[in-house]
Amino acid sequence: MEAVKVPRGLAGVSVADTRISKSSADGSLVYRGYPIADLAANASFEETAYLVLNGKLPTRGELDSFASGIARRSSLDRRVFDIMGALGGGAHPIDAIRTGVSALGSIDAEQSIQDKEASIESKMPVLAANCLRVPKGEPPRLPGKTGGFADRLLQMLTPREASEFDRWVFERVLIFYMEHDMNASSFTVRVVASTLADPYAAASAGLASLKGPLHGGANEAAMEMLLRAKDPENAGPFVEATFREGRKLMGFGHRVYKQFDPRARLCKEYLGEMTKKRGDDRIYRLCDAIEREMWEKKKIPPNLDYYAAPIFYLLGIEVPLYTPIFAASRVFGWMAHYNEQVEENKLIRPDSTYVGHAGRSYVPIEKR
Ligand code: COA
Numbered sequence: 001m002e003a004v005k006v007p008r009g010l011a012g013v014s015v016a017d018t019r020i021s022k023s024s025a026d027g028s029l030v031y032r033g034y035p036i037a038d039l040a041a042n043a044s045f046e047e048t049a050y051l052v053l054n055g056k057l058p059t060r061g062e063l064d065s066f067a068s069g070i071a072r073r074s075s076l077d078r079r080v081f082d083i084m085g086a087l088g089g090g091a092h093p094i095d096a097i098r099t100g101v102s103a104l105g106s107i108d109a110e111q112s113i114q115d116k117e118a119s120i121e122s123k124m125p126v127l128a129a130n131c132l133r134v135p136k137g138e139p140p141r142l143p144g145k146t147g148g149f150a151d152r153l154l155q156m157l158t159p160r161e162a163s164e165f166d167r168w169v170f171e172r173v174l175i176f177y178m179e180h181d182m183n184a185s186s187f188t189v190r191v192v193a194s195t196l197a198d199p200y201a202a203a204s205a206g207l208a209s210l211k212g213p214l215h216g217g218a219n220e221a222a223m224e225m226l227l228r229a230k231d232p233e234n235a236g237p238f239v240e241a242t243f244r245e246g247r248k249l250m251g252f253g254h255r256v257y258k259q260f261d262p263r264a265r266l267c268k269e270y271l272g273e274m275t276k277k278r279g280d281d282r283i284y285r286l287c288d289a290i291e292r293e294m295w296e297k298k299k300i301p302p303n304l305d306y307y308a309a310p311i312f313y314l315l316g317i318e319v320p321l322y323t324p325i326f327a328a329s330r331v332f333g334w335m336a337h338y339n340e341q342v343e344e345n346k347l348i349r350p351d352s353t354y355v356g357h358a359g360r361s362y363v364p365i366e367k368r
Helices: 036-042 045-054 060-072 078-085 093-107 113-130 149-157 164-177 184-194 199-210 218-229 232-244 262-278 282-298 304-314 319-343
Strands: 021-023 029-031
Touching: 029 036, 029 045, 036 164, 036 262, 045 060, 045 149, 045 164, 045 319, 060 113, 060 149, 078 093, 078 113, 093 113, 093 199, 093 319, 113 149, 113 199, 113 319, 149 164, 149 319, 164 262, 164 304, 164 319, 184 199, 184 319, 199 319, 218 232, 218 282, 218 304, 218 319, 232 282, 262 282, 262 304, 282 304, 304 319
Parallel strands: none
Antiparallel strands: 021 029
16 A cells, blocks of 8 residues: 655644544634633633533533542642652753653552543642652651642642732642643544553653643743743843744744744733733733734744743742643543543554655675
């Protein structure tokens, strides 16, 4: 059979039929058919996670049992923390979480695929919140007994007391991070799922893919960039200097969204409101000024990471925890992709075009 040649990076290639979510070039995003703005305005994190996993909004009873299941399963075996602790303070946070998920795969006593998935989803926020502390030898912060998924995660991430509005915004950002059709990490998860490896293997592969600055790592890179740019008045020279040095502006550009990212637009509104309430809008003006410069020069819009980063910053969360937060939410999308892949499985094993040497003969080592 003649191999089909596809564009580099599989750009524009549909690699699966999915019912989970769809992002489109016109700036629309739906989860299971519901527009993201509708979910952001009305749904809780747990309702959205249930929807992404099960394809329908939960009834009250289904929601209560789903939410209490996540809370109940969140406690981590001490050995997982011990293994993360052995990595030492130099460990990259995502590597620490990935090690935690791998350890969990050997330690967890869960039997069914569904229970394994629920265990990973419930424990990921605890791993995310502790991926800096535990390798440094600090005691873990454990989830509180009150509040929903987002509140419990935020309490573990920062001791700072958050206002009701700030907590609401944090939950929206988590909803935005949950799912995004065939992004690099979800595709990675599907490749692993297609081999029928277990969900721990798929989730740790998803984490590996998320780590890079072109994917999940972009929110941290965007914040570091904003901190370097400092002043809204400095936006023009900063953008020019970045291009002169041949570097990209982090938090801008997207494979699908070419006009705007609907999640970034909503986050920009929330950021505006947060800064207004604080009586200091410098960071909002800085983001807006760089966005305008970028649009004027390259017609490239900001993505979710660009506006999620300053929101996390205002919430008092340490920058190296931004990608871990992404992971704590995206794991629900990963598990939905895992299930969809396994339900209609075909091993993902593409072909390639060989462009290397041909017709070589082995030369003994002493003759080379
Ligand atoms: N800053 C400056 N230029 C950018 C850019 C950015 N953030 N994103 C894209 N471009 C430019 C590229 O340099 C390229 O220009 P060229 O045609 O002159 O070479 C063009 O836009 C196309 O970019 P490309 O990287 O090929 O598009 P892609 O669809 O493969 O990549 C991203 C999408 C996300 C990888 C890319 O936009 C990027 O690296 N962004 C920064 C990282 C980021 O924010 N990632 C999070 C994504 S949600």
